Amino acid sequence: MNPSASPKPIDDLGLWLAGFTQPAVLVELAALAVCVALAWGFTRVLRNALNMREEKSSVLFGQNLVDGVMFPLVLLLLAYVARTVIISFLPLAAFKLAIPVLVSLVVIRVGVKVLQAAFTTAPWVRALERTISWVAWVAMVLWVSGLLPVVLLEMEEITWKIGSTTLSLRTLLEGVITAGVVMILALWVSSAIETRLLRKATGGDLSMRKAVSNATRATLLFVGLIVALSAVGIDLTALSVFSGAIGVGIGFGLQKLASNYVSGFVILAERRLRIGDNVKVDSFEGRILDINTRYSVIRSPAGRESIVPNELMVINRVENLSSALTRVWQTSVVTVAYGSDVDLVSRLLLQAIDEQEAALKEPAPQASLSAFGANGLEFTLGYWINSGDAAVQLRLLSQINLRVLQLLVEQGIDMPYPQRVVHIKEMPALTPPPADPQAG
Structure with missing residues (x-):
């Protein structure tokens, strides 16, 4: 110099x-x-x-x-x-x-x-x-x-030689900065598109827009990565050597990862499972918070979160507890003592349901004597609720049960405790065995 x-x-x-x-x-x-x-x-x-x-x-x-x-x-x-x-x-x-x-x-x-x-x-x-x-x-x-x-x-x-290519520290630094700028711009554009697509979207529309957003981000990041590698000075034709290795890796070690990514797009495209649905997967029940490209996040009513690989959502049995019509039939069983006024009990049960605005009046709720139990008469009350939210269903069931208990107590109708009657039969008197004449 x-x-x-x-x-x-x-x-x-x-x-x-x-x-x-x-x-x-x-x-x-x-x-x-x-x-x-x-x-x-x-x-x-x-x-x-x-x-x-x-x-x-x-x-x-x-x-x-x-x-x-x-x-x-x-x-x-x-x-x-x-x-x-x-x-x-x-x-x-x-x-x-x-x-x-x-x-x-x-x-x-x-x-x-x-x-x-x-x-x-x-x-x-x-x-x-x-x-x-x-x-x-x-x-x-x-x-x-x-x-x-x-x-x-x-x-x-400051230079060094790699094969037939001579690199300097300045070239490497400029390439890294250029690659960083390209990746940041790709992330910026994808985040802006995602924000626009997901704004005010719900249900199936939200799932479809989420799928488009994930595909857009993946495409932009791939294009940004190619441009970044070119800016650093890496010959992209050399990457053809690795394409076969990547294919073999997906076929063996990465097949589960690839399956989860494909399953994520399938779930979002089919829209049978949507963000916000209440589902039961592998004995875990909760609400779908997010569906990413590799996994889905499900939160239980107790606040616990489960990270479920998307492949399990596709190949396993999944119960969707959120109906497309959001109308759910809910029941509760009440036991009263034998000898109670059956007509009065039925009217009280229907009254408890009618007082709750969340319970639908059409179709009409029902209260019927369903069984002669071991402890008393068993009544089943049923009603429709226009909500697929598990928390709303549980809250309404509790309110109706509390009101039923209050009405039955006011009318003096007994709700018996479990009872068991034990019959003891008289046993014959035990006679001693005959004495042995040869003993002592």
């Missing part, structure tokens, strides 16, 4: 710092203030025009308007326009710092917001966000100080 050819970035650092003491810097600061006001106003108007005020997870606008990507991006564009105008008649000082800071802020906002939207619960997102922030701010410091060209030239001199 020729030292005489190297740039000397910090020779004018003192002059640049001295520029902040000149009256002309006030013009730059005023221009920056105008850019901030214009960017804030434009972003707010655009947010209201797009009805994004309630979109707290929006990458473009964020929760507080200034924490999204749109505000620093618009501010950066306005700052570039102002810089172009001012540089023609004034020496720059403030804009030399403002432009790198805004570029770093845009990079951080895009990276952090996209990762938060794409991976809401992943534990490694926080560490990756801090890495992006540190890299962006270090690059900004190098840019402002003028050391960035020197660092890039030094990295260009």
